[in-house]
Amino acid sequence: RQSIAPPVTQPSTPTWPVPPMTEPQPEAVIFDIGGVFIDWDARSLYRPLFEGNDWAMDQFLAEVCSPDWIASLDAGKPFAEAIAERTALFPDCAALIDAFDWGFLQMIAGVRDDTVAILEDLVAMGVPVYGLTNFPAEKYAALVAAHPFMALFRDVVVSGTEGLLKPDPRIFALAVERFGVTPATTLYIDDVAENVAAAEAMGFLGYHYAGTIPAHVLPKRGQS
Numbered sequence: 001r002q003s004i005a006p007p008v009t010q011p012s013t014p015t016w017p018v019p020p021m022t023e024p025q026p027e028a029v030i031f032d033i034g035g036v037f038i039d040w041d042a043r044s045l046y047r048p049l050f051e052g053n054d055w056a057m058d059q060f061l062a063e064v065c066s067p068d069w070i071a072s073l074d075a076g077k078p079f080a081e082a083i084a085e086r087t088a089l090f091p092d093c094a095a096l097i098d099a100f101d102w103g104f105l106q107m108i109a110g111v112r113d114d115t116v117a118i119l120e121d122l123v124a125m126g127v128p129v130y131g132l133t134n135f136p137a138e139k140y141a142a143l144v145a146a147h148p149f150m151a152l153f154r155d156v157v158v159s160g161t162e163g164l165l166k167p168d169p170r171i172f173a174l175a176v177e178r179f180g181v182t183p184a185t186t187l188y189i190d191d192v193a194e195n196v197a198a199a200e201a202m203g204f205l206g207y208h209y210a211g212t213i214p215a216h217v218l219p220k221r222g223q224s
Contacts, residue, residue, distance in 0.1 A: 025185070041109045132157045
């Protein structure tokens with residue numbers, strides 16, 4: 001007859017406590033400025049100049065003082081040169097184009113006090129805090145003078161001064177060199193997802209700002 005072998009008992013595998021996976025903790029923070037600390041909106045300047053004609057204002061900002069043109073200023077193009085070139089293309093809009101220069105700071109619609117409070121707390125904790133912003137070099141000193149919280153950053157890389165725009169990896173590499181930070185332990189906060197992705201590709205801890213910064217992503221008190 002067929003014999004039936006006794007069942008083989010597998011030895012029990014000892015279970016050892018597995019330590020939870022821990023996320024790298026930031027030791028320094030680099031902030032974007034516009035959209036995180038200040039609300040920049042060209043309509044704040046141009047709405048009264050267009051006397052409430054929002055359609056005409058939006059056409060002007062799409063075609064005359066367009067996003068690409070504004071980006072050229074952020075990349076370091078001198079205002080005088082950029083305005084002269086644009087005025088030659090749109091002579092009927094000369095006064096409105098010129099307003100982009102003399103009224104630049106009027107395009108700052110407000111300051112986000114909650115983010116400023118976070119900056120103040122981090123500085124009080126001794127956390128190294130820096131800035132990395134797409135901003136015209138010619139207007140940066142006026143921005144600092146108008147907003148005292150800007151003095152809290154240990155250093156700020158300004159695109160218009162460097163001739164590099166986010167999300168170019170070279171501007172993040174420049175920030176690493178200048179600030180002396182380690183990307184793996186440095187949190188980068190920006191309201192533009194593409195910029196956050198570029199920072200993460202360089203090894204930074206990234207956080208896409210959409211109105212709030214939760215405490216759990218920030219350096220902890222006593223950590224630095």
